[in-house]
Amino acid sequence: MSDSDSSPSPAPGGSPLHPPSSGPSEAAEPTPDPAADPAADPAADPAADPSDQPAKKKRKRTKKKKAGAEPAAPDAKDPSTLATPSTLFVEGIPFKITEEAFSSFLASQGCPPASVRLPVWQDSGNLRGFGHVVFAEAAIAKKATDEIGGKNFPALMNRYLTFSPANAPKAPAAPVEREQPSGCKSVFIKNLPYDATEAIISDVFSVFGKIVPGGVRLPLVNPGAAEGEHSFGKIKGFGYVTFKEPEHALACVNKARKPYGVEVSGRPIMCDYDEKGEAGVKASFRTQDGKYWGKEFGEDKNKGGAQKRKGGPKL
Structure with missing residues (x-):
């Protein structure tokens, strides 16, 4: 037997100089990294079954409280915290009576006001028919609303008064900052x-x-x-x-x-x-x-x- 007969025969479909593509080198190829190749990630595959993937837990972030820290008290000057249960806006006041006469009428009905603010017309000095009434207690304001509001009184020239809660005071808008004019006093x-x-x-x-x-x-x-x-x-x-x-x-x-x-x-x-x-x-x-x-x-x-x-x- 000659040496040529003892040499191994080439694999089918290949030659010693051109080995087939399905040789041992293919087995040594590294496994693709899902992080490097998004297409290889099973989660990115729409056809993949979600039940086969482990469920990710959502991380809850909590703010650590500082030792000894207490919630800040509401600012008494904040308009959102200001309530006016004892101040009422009133409409339907006769034009020909005075502020003193209106205060006396409220007192005669068991609702004495702490103060009354009724605007007047500049030319005549007559009342404009509306204003604000401040009572000492919220209970008196409620009594005025229930017992005086919507009723006819001869002392008020048969006018009907309408009481409604006054709006909370609003903080003034920040003024436009400008430089002081020279010598302005x-x-x-x-x-x-x-x-x-x-x-x-x-x-x-x-x-x-x-x-x-x-x-x-x-x-x-x-x-x-x-x-x-x-x-x-x-x-x-x-x-x-x-x-x-x-x-x-x-x-x-x-x-x-x-x-x-x-x-x-x-x-x-x-x-x-x-x-x-x-x-x-x-x-x-x-x-x-x-x-x-x-x-x-x-x-x-x-x-x-x-x-x-x-x-x-x-x-």
Whole structure:
């Protein structure tokens, strides 16, 4: 037997120089990694049975509480936490009665009010037919709603009153911050309570600096009202304050930019610079006691008396 006869015969379909593709090298090929090949992942195969895959548990994340931490108490100044169970908005008030007469009527029905805020027309001083009534207790407010609301009373000129809960006070919108005008000493204030006085405003704003004489100016609802009339001394809800130095006005406006930074009787006050200041006061402007501001504090305060004669020989 020759050496050629003893050599192994080539595998079918191949030759020693070209081995078949299904040889031992195919078995040594590494297993595909599902992470590297998404197509090889059984979970990515829509035809795969989900029941064959292990269920993944959702991880719950919990926030660890700090030792000794307590929930923050609700802010008493937050409008969402403010409730007004003892304040009612009332409609249907006769135009020809006074605020005092309406208060007396409520008291006669067993519902004495703690305070009454009824707006009036500027020209006539008559009531506008609506307003707010504050009672000392929520039970009294409920009694007024149940026993007075919707009923006819001759004392009210046969008008029907409608009571409804008052809306919670809203925090004032943040004012647009702007630079202080050069030399500006006056500020414009609004959202004042209607029963505010010049003395109250002076006490609140004097913490920022000295206020000049006559520096608190509160426009009146009926400037021509005589003392003793219903609308005498009633303000419109805004006004002006003039300080001695510009630094005082700057401190006032900066403080008022913070929520409830400046308050009058629990009401947040909005403040802004008033460029005109006392130069913008009209000659007809009156103080809260009915006097003309110009004669008391303005340029006219030295006028009205006899002028002194210049020195010189008598003629």
